[in-house]
Amino acid sequence: MKSIEQGQQEHRPIRKTVNFVEALAIVVGVIIGSGIFLKPGIVLNHAGSPWMSLLAWVTGGIITLASALSVAEIASAIPKSGGLYTYLGELYGNTVGFLLGWVQTVISYPASVAALAIAFASYSGYFIPMDGFEQKLLAVAILAFILAMNVVSTKYGGVIQTLATVGKLIPIVGIIGFGLFTGSAPGFSGIHGAATGAGFGVAVLGTLWAYDGWIGVTNMAGEIKNPAKTLPKVISIGVIFVICVYVLVNLAIFQILPYDAIVSSKAPGADAAEALFGGGGGMFITAGIIVSVLGALNGYLMTAARVPQAMGEKGEIPFSALFRKIHPKFQTPANALIFQGTLAVIYIFSGTFDTLTDLLIFVLWIFFTMGVFGVFLLRRNATSPKGQYRVPLFPLTPLVGIVGGVYILGSTIISSPLQSLIGIGITLIGLPIYYYMQRK
Numbered sequence: 467m468k469s470i471e472q473g474q475q476e477h478r479p480i481r482k483t484v485n486f487v488e489a490l491a492i493v494v495g496v497i498i499g500s501g502i503f504l505k506p507g508i509v510l511n512h513a514g515s516p517w518m519s520l521l522a523w524v525t526g527g528i529i530t531l532a533s534a535l536s537v538a539e540i541a542s543a544i545p546k547s548g549g550l551y552t553y554l555g556e557l558y559g560n561t562v563g564f565l566l567g568w569v570q571t572v573i574s575y576p577a578s579v580a581a582l583a584i585a586f587a588s589y590s591g592y593f594i595p596m597d598g599f600e601q602k603l604l605a606v607a608i609l610a611f612i613l614a615m616n617v618v619s620t621k622y623g624g625v626i627q628t629l630a631t632v633g634k635l636i637p638i639v640g641i642i643g644f645g646l647f648t649g650s651a652p653g654f655s656g657i658h659g660a661a662t663g664a665g666f667g668v669a670v671l672g673t674l675w676a677y678d679g680w681i682g683v684t685n686m687a688g689e690i691k692n693p694a695k696t697l698p699k700v701i702s703i704g705v706i707f708v709i710c711v712y713v714l715v716n717l718a719i720f721q722i723l724p725y726d727a728i729v730s731s732k733a734p735g736a737d738a739a740e741a742l743f744g745g746g747g748g749m750f751i752t753a754g755i756i757v758s759v760l761g762a763l764n765g766y767l768m769t770a771a772r773v774p775q776a777m778g779e780k781g782e783i784p785f786s787a788l789f790r791k792i793h794p795k796f797q798t799p800a801n802a803l804i805f806q807g808t809l810a811v812i813y814i815f816s817g818t819f820d821t822l823t824d825l826l827i828f829v830l831w832i833f834f835t836m837g838v839f840g841v842f843l844l845r846r847n848a849t850s851p852k853g854q855y856r857v858p859l860f861p862l863t864p865l866v867g868i869v870g871g872v873y874i875l876g877s878t879i880i881s882s883p884l885q886s887l888i889g890i891g892i893t894l895i896g897l898p899i900y901y902y903m904q905r906k
Contacts, residue, residue, distance in 0.1 A: 645718025
């Protein structure tokens with residue numbers, strides 16, 4: 467039998483080692499992946515003109531910021547690990563929270579980690595030629611390195627996150643700094659796109675995917691110093707910073723390349739860098755994408771493990787005692803991290819990660835929209851202490867976020883009705899597990 471001391475050691479709370487800078491790096495580093503290097507041409511094509519494209523990026527940013535400011539109030543009132551899983555459980559009931567935690571733990575987070583690891587290996591192929599199997603081996607190797615650093619110390623993960631976030635901003639700053647003030651490029655006068663394209667709404671939808679990921683920092687609430695004050699600040703500052711970066715990068719690309727070159731390019735960021743810096747530009751921006759993906763990979767894995775760890779604390783999943791256990795020496799949720807990493811490796815070799823994440827888009831946005839609406843339930847059910855963060859311009863701000871969420875849900879179910887239904891089915895598979903654990 468385990469001694470009382472051993473049991474206390476397993477349930478000891480994780481130390482609060484994540485500071486403001488590291489939490490901000492998680493927000494910025496997870497949002498800025500490879501999307502800003504690849505999406506400008508797609509958004510411009512749908513928007514039809516550079517000014518409408520910029521408006522689409524700003525609109526997507528405003529919807530994201532409205533959602534972020536709203537969820538930040540919930541994070542301030544419920545500063546617990548697990549993020550949205552925990553918030554939904556407290557505001558809507560444990561069943562709703564469990565269903566989100568179930569899909570995040572088993573599919574969403576590990577599949578996203580697998581996709582990012584493969585992306586890292588794919589972009590590395592620019593410098594080191596590899597076949598498909600070798601790319602998978604490199605993906606597993608970089609995942610193993612990130613996993614080991616996060617198991618040994620949350621601080622190591624925070625350092626990697628901070629360095630990767632700074633590193634990914636170097637090529638972005640280069641494109642913005644040189645691109646906006648170049649005199650030899652066509653500039654806006656060289657962009658002759660008329661009001662063609664699939665529509666402004668589709669363009670906004672494209673930008674919203676590029677803004678995704680900021681909520682992951684709330685999973686770390688139990689390890690952030692003074693989370694009730696820190697979370698609202700890092701979420702707000704991080705999202706506003708990313709909006710500014712995205713707009714400036716697009717302005718620079720429009721200044722550097724003509725319209726036809728942008729909309730026909732698969733990687734406008736790399737083409738803009740090559741136009742600015744010559745043959746080394748493509749290498750420069752590809753290295754930036756690799757660092758950017760590395761930061762997103764670290765951020766996703768770090769935050770992903772906190773969901774099964776929080777579910778284990780509540781005894782809601784099988785092997786809860788294993789998942790909630792904190793490593794006695796490293797003071798990290800090592801078992802939860804290893805579990806997420808193992809699932810990601812399975813998804814890497816099976817090649818199913820993109821299919822799985824696509825199937826769950828509709829379901830995850832249902833939960834996310836419920837999370838934004840949760841600020842209304844929070845205010846109805848609880849009185850906020852004096853001095854606690856409150857979402858500005860209530861109720862307008864959360865309504866903007868809710869409208870954005872409903873728009874994504876509508877667009878997704880119209881474009882992919884079968885995938886949406888399958889995603890709901892996958893989510894509901896978790897119910898028998900939930901009721902079994904409740905009886906147990």
